[in-house]
Amino acid sequence: FWFPDGAVWLCPGGDPHPRRVTREEPPRTRLTRNWADHTETVQLEYDPTATSYDRLLEMFWGFHDATACHKRQYMSAISYHDKEQKQIDRRQLTRSSSTKLARTLATKILPAETFYDAEDYHQKYLLTERCADVCKSLRAAGVNLKTSHVAARLNGYCSGNGSKASFEAECTQLGLSDQLTEMVRRYVKQ
Structure with a gap:
């Protein structure tokens, strides 16, 4: 779920958060670590005036292999919150299956739980792992890293999403120092 996290941060109106979906209390708060009933996912809150649910799903279909079959922890799934989202999910799943030819789609459409x-180590993972020098210069860790809008945007750029042009247009608004701007430029695609 790290790669979608990086991609959706640069989508207009997107606010993703790495999460686990489970039917009970998170395992890390229990004495045993049984991860069998959870799925790693990105919960995306979005502004419908800035982007559409359809557009977000198009991104979803674009950045993962919907035919890859994985165990529950890493399965491909879309969680809907209402009947309208469920209908859109099914329509796009049908459209996607027609483009995948004879391969069976493994993506599940499930009610949100x-x-x-x-x-914490999953938060802004690509920024903290691939671009550790940038993350260190931000001086953001733990809760600050998780909630930082600047860290979120840089996670998107440092994960190979976004263009140099969009970064250049935004870097002043992000309040980056000249040194930090230069560091990020090394990771941003042409």
């Missing part, structure tokens, strides 16, 4: 925050 309880979302729990993923561990």
